Amino acid sequence: MTHTGRNKIQNKGVAITGMGIISAIGNNLDENRISLLSSTSGIGDLKHIHSKQASQIKVGEIDFTNEQLIEILELPKENNFTRTALLGLIAAKEAVANANLTIDKSIRTGFISATSVGGMDMTERHFKEFQTTSETQKYIASHHLGDGTQKIADELGITDFVTTISTACSSAANAIMLGARLIKSGKLDRVIVGGTDSLSKFTINGFKTLMILSDEACTPFDANRKGLNLGEAAAYLVLESDEFVEKHDKKVLARLSGYGNANDAFHQTASSETGEGAFLAMQKALEVANLSASQIDYINAHGTATPNNDLSESVAIQRIFYNSIPDFSSTKAFTGHTLAAAGAIEAVFSVLAIQEQSIFPNLNFKTKIPETGLIPTTVLKHKHIEHVLSNSFGFGGNCSTLIFSKA
Amino acid sequence: MKKCYIHSAVSISAQHSFESSGFELHSISGKKVEAIHPNYKEFISPIALRRMATGVKMGVAAATKALQIANLEQPDAILTGTGMGCIEDTEKFLNAIIANEEEFLTPTAFIQSTHNTVGAQIALSLKCKTYNNTYVHGALSFESALMDAQLMLQQNEATNILVGGVDELGAEIIDAVRLMEDKTSDGINLPFGEGASFFVLSSEMKNEGIELIDVQSFSAISTETIHEKIQEFLNLNELSFLDIDGLVLGNNGDAFDTYYDNLIAHFPETIPNICYKQWSGEFYTASAFGLFVASEIFRKNEIPQNWFKNKPSKSEMKTLLLYNQFKGRDHSFILLRRC
Structure with a gap:
């Protein structure tokens, strides 16, 4: 029974040594922290996507345009990163820096990312031009969900275990879970886990057909709730084995x-x-x-x-x-x-x-x-x-x- | 640490692989080759069937039969790999958005477009409430599922697991991928295919069974170091190049087949090389068909000569190594043993 009042001795769990995040309430960890502590919401009007639904929905959108993200990340102008990959890379880089990691091939390092949209933000723009317009064809290869994950892993220099999980809105929790189990079993020394999804016309219209989008700021657990606001974000955590944490005297932020x-x-x-x-x-x-x-x-x-x-x-x-x-x-x-x-x-x-x-x-x-x-x-x-x-x-x-x- | 055994292997593919009585391989050609579909009514109710896209039908039918053969009602986990996901419903919803300019849309295609639809429909059909996960990492989608299954069995988190790989062709995005391949002179030189292969893995040993010794994947390996990585993998399992009785390989005729050539060079010439994608076509979870072919090799007493790429002198196969990669990335090694 789970409702017993008696306290148990907690399992030690897996060490979390770093985090990174970009969301509608901040472009990094500190900005997110400040917004949460000051009750500042990031919900507003849709700006970056031209959609007929724009006037009937509120969203949690990240201010940066793709061009700005590319500039911040110092990527070559000619690239086929989709927004999902760009957001993911921002958050993953912060997590790696936050954990003070140097990616080194002698340490078994994994990367597990979750996404549901993948390259859809670019596919939906160019879908009908793929066969005919050569400038758009670079986004054919970035459609599938693993592409963004691979791009982020490459930028971080991770060549070992890399995978992507997609179980709709529980995806990132499953990525984190798999990472923890790989650390516990000793298959990896450390793993960067999390997820990324950008807003897209595809998901906006999908949720619209289900009639579960609110035209106002959402009101969770309220009797008169009208539905959800879609958002875009990316976040990653660094999980490390206890052996590794002790050996390198690493600061543990919390435990999973x-x-x-x-x-x-x-x-x-x-x-x-x-x-x-x-x-x-x-x-x-x-x-x-x-x-x-x-x-x-x-x-x-x-x-x-x-x-x-x-x-x-x-x-x-x-x-x-x-x-x-x-x-x-x-x-x-x-x-x-x-x-x-x-x-x-x-x-x-x-x-x-x-x-x-x-x-x-x-x-x-x-x-x-x-x-x-x-x-x-x-x-x-x-x-x-x-x-x-x-x-x-x-x-x-x-x-x-x-x-x-x-x- | 517990061991991991394959209790059943079922595949819907461009071959007559779904027939229980065994099948003859036939060659395939063209740009795209559809799977040979079984009579789905034997596995899925007519009402459910009407809404299901090809991938969901293939997945549910293959999963159901894999459970039947293994004599298992409820698995302890359902793990699904899919590279492109439910591309038919994705294209359908995308086209509706474009054609109707975001108006008059209905939710069915959207609901069924999520990558976890196959895993979810299997759970729903079985009313199975256990661990359920979907892996979507290109050519490592199936291997990720397989690796998680092995991890669960080894760590005693489960006893019997349903694991599979599924991909469908759709009508547009994969055609665009094909177009890009055909633009280059050394692109993929096989039809693009589709299929679903499902397996029941168990920590319980059965007579004349197959052991999944190990599975490992790497995001990137250079052509020069592929044999070193394989050697490390074999050593980890206390084996050497000489212990392998057969190679099951994912050659697809493109420039990256050099990886397979470099690898083969390190094994004795006497052992059989089997290249399975010439029968299934290329798709992200074709390697699940590769595992099915490997299981068939163990099941059959005699392997027809047309299964081999080379002319091997060795015929008894006890330990098999499966190797696959895609465009020089997403490398996977699988080790199997007849027990």
Whole structure:
């Protein structure tokens, strides 16, 4: 049973030694931290994509244009990086610098990235010209999801284990989980894990047809929530083996102590009423971390602000935590729903919550959902935080939970 | 650390590979070659079938049959590799956006365009709530799934795992890739193909089974150091070049086939070389068909001569090495042993 009040001895977990992030609330770790602490949302109007839906949606968009990103990254003008790869490279470089890594072939280093959009932002612009216009043809090869990952790995100098994961909106959580398992098993000494997704017309219109996009800033866990805001972002964490950490006297930011992956097996896009997949993922993560539910100090919820997700997730949270629900919030009202990157964005936010000993607010909440009556934390709250549980759920019933613990 | 065994191997491909009674290989030609489709109604309900794109149908049918052969109702994990994902529904939704200028769109194609659709549909059809993951890294998509499966079995996180690779041809993006290949004189010299190959892997040994000894992948290796990397891999598994009884290779006729040539040079000339993509066509998860071919080699008592690229004098194959790469990148090594 997961609801026992008795404290367990936590598994040591895998060391996190670096982080990097770019999102609608900041172009680096510090800017993201400042926005979270000052309740500054990044949700606004769509600027970079010409879409008919622009007036009917709000998004969490990154200010930089592709040209600016290329300049910052000092890439050659003639390249076939898509926006997903550009954002990913910004965040991955920061993570490597933050962990003070030198990529050296004698150390087994891996790179695992998550994405759902991949090169779609360029494909959708040039799709009908691929056969005829030679200037656009360089983007044929950058369409598939592995291309951006490979480009980032090449820029970082990683030649060993490199892969890409795509399980819709839980993708990055699964990338982080796989990385942790490869470290635990001794197959890698260190691994950079996370995800990247850019906004695209394809996803904007896709979510629009599902009628789950809000025309206002999203309101997670509110009774009157109208749907989600899409966002774009990239974030990566550096995981290193304990042996390596000790040998090199590395600073550990926090530990990834638990992880769980389950499938709702209910519907291709909708979550079950009982939140079965979410429940199983959280239960598994607590088991792996060897923690009881009562030891969780903060839940960074998936909380997309769609009617379906927030109710289903609330029910699942109640099944795990019963009447003693820890402080919880969704940070989607800051960044928008960044799809495959969300699990990594929120992993970084979970570590920041531990570092700052603070719970970041669930913005825009007014009225509790009548079926569950759960009230998220709505203003910045300082408290002792030992363990943070972070949820990511996606299409296809893919549900994943990560638990981060104080080092 | 627990070992890893292959309990079943099923493939839908450009060959009659889905037939249970065995199959004769035939040559394929052209720019693109579609898979030979089985009667999907035997595996999927007519209502579900109507909505499914080719890749989903192939994946669900191959997965279902792989479970049947292994006599397994519920796997402990479902791991799917796909390079291009659900390209048919992706193209369908993209075309609808363009043609209707973002209006009058319906969600079905979008819903089914996500790369995890095959893994999700398998889970849904089995009501299977366990670990479910989808790997989408070009020519390492299937190997990533296979590696994770081995990791789970070794670490005792699972006992029986369904693992597979699937890709469909679609009608536009892969045609554009083909166009680019044909522009160069030393591009891929085989048809582009499609297919789904699924396997049940288990930590429990069965009589006359196949052991998956190890699987490893690298993002980049130079042509000069490929044999060193293979040697390290073999040594890691306490084997040498001389212990390998057969090579199963991913040659596709392009300039990067030199990797295979450099590798073959380090093995005895007497052992068989089998190049499988001439039968399946080239696609990101063609290497899953390669693993299926390797399983067939173990299953058959006698291998027809037309399976071999060379004229080997050695015929008994106990330990096989599979090697694949794509455009000089995404190298994978798989070691199998008859047990």
